[in-house]
Structure formats: C-alpha cells, structure tokens
Amino acid sequence: MKIDPQSPKDLSAQIAGAIRDAIVEGRLIVDERLPSEAEMADQFSVSRATVREALKRLAAQSLIRTQRGATGGAFVNRLSFEEAYGQQVTTSTLLLSMNAVSFDVACEARYAMERACAPLSAARRSADHLAAMRAEIHRQRQPDLSDEAFCASDVAFHRALVDGAGNPVLSYQLAGAVEAMQPLMNMITFTARSRERIVTLHTQIADGLEARDADCVDRHLVTLETYTRRLARNVMEARAARG
Amino acid sequence: MKIDPQSPKDLSAQIAGAIRDAIVEGRLIVDERLPSEAEMADQFSVSRATVREALKRLAAQSLIRTQRGATGGAFVNRLSFEEAYGQQVTTSTLLLSMNAVSFDVACEARYAMERACAPLSAARRSADHLAAMRAEIHRQRQPDLSDEAFCASDVAFHRALVDGAGNPVLSYQLAGAVEAMQPLMNMITFTARSRERIVTLHTQIADGLEARDADCVDRHLVTLETYTRRLARNVMEARAARG
C-alpha cells in the first residue's frame, strides 16, 4: 500500500482510502489486526497523528474498531446489519432534509419499496411479526398517545411488515426509507392526520397478512399512500394560502 | 454543546457526535461555517489534535467539508445524491461480503426492489433512458466484450431502468442493491452465464418499457430473477460436488 505525498488530497484521506480498498478487496479480512499506529506511521512515512486521523475516518464508517491495552490495536470490523442500518438511516435522513426532496417523491419511493415487500411478507410472516403489528395497532388506538409516540408506533408497524418478508437485506434497505420519512411525516401529523383512518388501514393490512392475502395488503398500502399524499398536498396548499 | 471528560468513550467520538447531532437537528445549517479548530479546542477544553480527529470522523461521512486558507474552515456539507449513493454502495457491498449473505437472499431483495420500479419506469421513462438501455444491450451483444465489461454494462442497464422511474430517492436506494450485487454476480458470471439468454431478456424488458407495458417488464424481470437464481444454485451444487 502506497501513498503519494505530492497528491493534492490530504495524507490522512489517502491512507484511509488505501486501507479501505484493502478491506473491500479482501486483502484485509474480518477481525484481522492492523499494524500499530507507530508501525503504520513508519510504513507510510508520516507522523502518528496523521495515521490516527486516517483511522478515525475508517472508524466513523464502522470499517475498523480499536482496542486499547497490551493486545490492543485496530481491527477490521465485521459490519453488522445493525450498524449498516444506523448509517443508512442517518444518511437518508440528511439526504432528504438537505435537498428539499418533496414529500411526494419521498413518499412514492417509500411505498414503492414497501409494496415490494408485501407479497414476501404475506407468504412468510411469522406469528411474531403479526403479533407485533397487532400490538402497535392497539397502541395507536389509545387516545392519550402523544403525536410523537403515534409516529414512532407507525414506524414500528411498518418495520414489522418489512421484517415479515424474512429478508435481512430488504429490511436493511427499507429501514432508511421508512425511518427517514418520519421527520417529513411529522410536518403533517400534528395538523390534519386522522388516526382513526390510519388505524383502520393498518388493521386491514394486518388482516391481509394474517390471511396471507398479498393483494389485499397491496390494495390497502396503495390506499394508505394515496391518503397520505393527499393529506400532505392539502396541508401544503393551506399553508400556501395562509402565507 | 457539551462533552463529558469522564465518559468511557473517546473525546473525539463525543465531539463528533455532538456536532453530528447539531447538524441532524438543524442547529447547524448547510454551508454554515464551524468555528476554527483552535476555537473548538478552547470550547471543548481539548487539544487541537482531538478536535481534528473528530472533524475527520465527520468528513468521512460527508457531513462536513474543509477548506484551507484565510477564509477556510470546516463547513456543513450538503449531502448530495452522488455522495450518498457512493456511501450506500460501499456499505452494502461490505455488508454482503462480510456477513455471508446468500446469493438467494441478496438476489431476492434486489429484484423485489427493481420490480417496484418497473411500473413507474414504464410510465415515465424518457427517450434518453430507453436509448441508454438499448446502447447497453448493443454493447452486451459484442462477442469480444470481457466478462468484467459485460457485468458493468449489465449494471448500467439496470441502473437506467431504475432511473427511468424519475424518482431520485428510489434511484439512490436501489443503487446500493444493484451495485453491491455485482461482486456476488461475478462468482457465477465466469462459468455458466448465457449472454444470449440475458441479452434476450434485456431486449424484452426494453421493449416493454418502450411500449409502456408494466406487466411485460415485470414478467421478464421475474424470468431474469428465476434464471439468475437457478444458475447460482447450479454453480453452488457443482462446486459442492467437486469439492
């Protein structure tokens, strides 16, 4: 692994890139220990501080983990679905909030993906998944539930639907889409949302999954999407008229 | 923004977390300049090196960018679809390669999402998207095309299909799924793949999009998925028998 001291890029960025490539290409395998910071500083002919900055970059992406002490060091980290999921949510949330993505576009993407899960979930959902969804519906019926808690329960409901497909890759991919929508959803939740309507649709979706009726689930997901998008449009128009 | 010097976590991780939260919650807005490294070192009562390690963590996630010079500093970065796309691909690729995700599971997730795009793409694809797909099909017909180039063209074809839906959020989400599959696909490409069969299916898909026939596109995507998964299964079985 070599770096170019004349490159316009930071040395720490070059070093981080070289190590990242080695991991992606399999030259460094999971749980393998990297050389100590001092050794790498020698190898790359840079100071230890520069090596450390490179390692922090990799740690921020969960590519390595560090341990202190005698047998410590930096180790190639096995990226877990949990970690990947967290990064996915953060990235998606920022992407939506920073790029003025319209509610319509985000909503369309979310429901398109969720509908892709519906047939798989109808075929494979376990009793546990169904119970989780019923529990969230029950919670959503409590009149004294705060708006924030209702939103969180809504996310949990859809998460259970997605997990029901029994495909961890699909769950990971959809997590970002569903969770990143929550801030956008909050914009309309506090004004015009009819909880009763949503609970009814959730119940119909759960019923469809219980009967393993993919078409039924799909139909009601479409209805939910249509309702949500119309709601958002109304709120936007009302705001435009007022402002 | 405060940090706890007694916390078991690294100071640089705490500082990075505090700044990240400020960005996610909107207390720091796009293109806003952070205090200089020296000022932050004062504010947090840490050394400049520690602040720098925190900033590198944020830079690795594309949350900030830095500029040198008199009016330089660290600025909150507008996360572009391009950057998010790149991170998504890296994360997904590592996730699949490090967690022994079976080809079947990854393939199912990928085609489930791609099929979700099909109706949107059939309705909205522009002439440009169609032309891009035809061009890739033409390339795939060249007998002297290397296996790597065929794979890349395959990815480009499906990317054009997804982009045809005209939803950047969907394109971003699917990019990881499609590109992350490529290394897995390579495992079978060099042995059993029939280019003719794949080119035929690609042509039928493009025809369907040209006719704006969503069902036709979906049907042939299913066929492509089935073919791909059967191919992989055969290769695995052959390997198991040989080994």
Place this chain on the structure above:
DNA sequence: GCACTCTTAAATGTCAGACCATTAAATGTC
C-alpha cells in the same frame, strides 16, 4: 502446584507547541 498480587510492556488516547502550505484580503506601488 495453585491462587493471588505486583510489575512490566505495548498499545491507544491526549496534550502542547511548532512549523508548513494555502488562501484571500489588505497594503503598497506604478
């Protein structure tokens, strides 16, 4: 021989101070 304590060494985490490189604005010069 076993269990316990102490020492030691290796590694990361942090700090302080210095210098370099880059950049734009301020200043000077014609």
Place this chain on the structure above:
DNA sequence: GACATTTAATGGTCTGACATTTAAGAGTGC
C-alpha cells in the same frame, strides 16, 4: 485603476511527551 506584495488566518503535518488501559509475565505466599 491595475497589478504586485505583504500579511494574517486557517487547515495540514510533525515531534515528543505523558496518561490510560490492558494482558501477559514475574514474583510471592500457602
């Protein structure tokens, strides 16, 4: 007014030191 020079601010890098954590080894008592 246009151009060249200086200057100050800032990130990038280096050096050397010390603190903290951790596991292994050495020593000690029974």
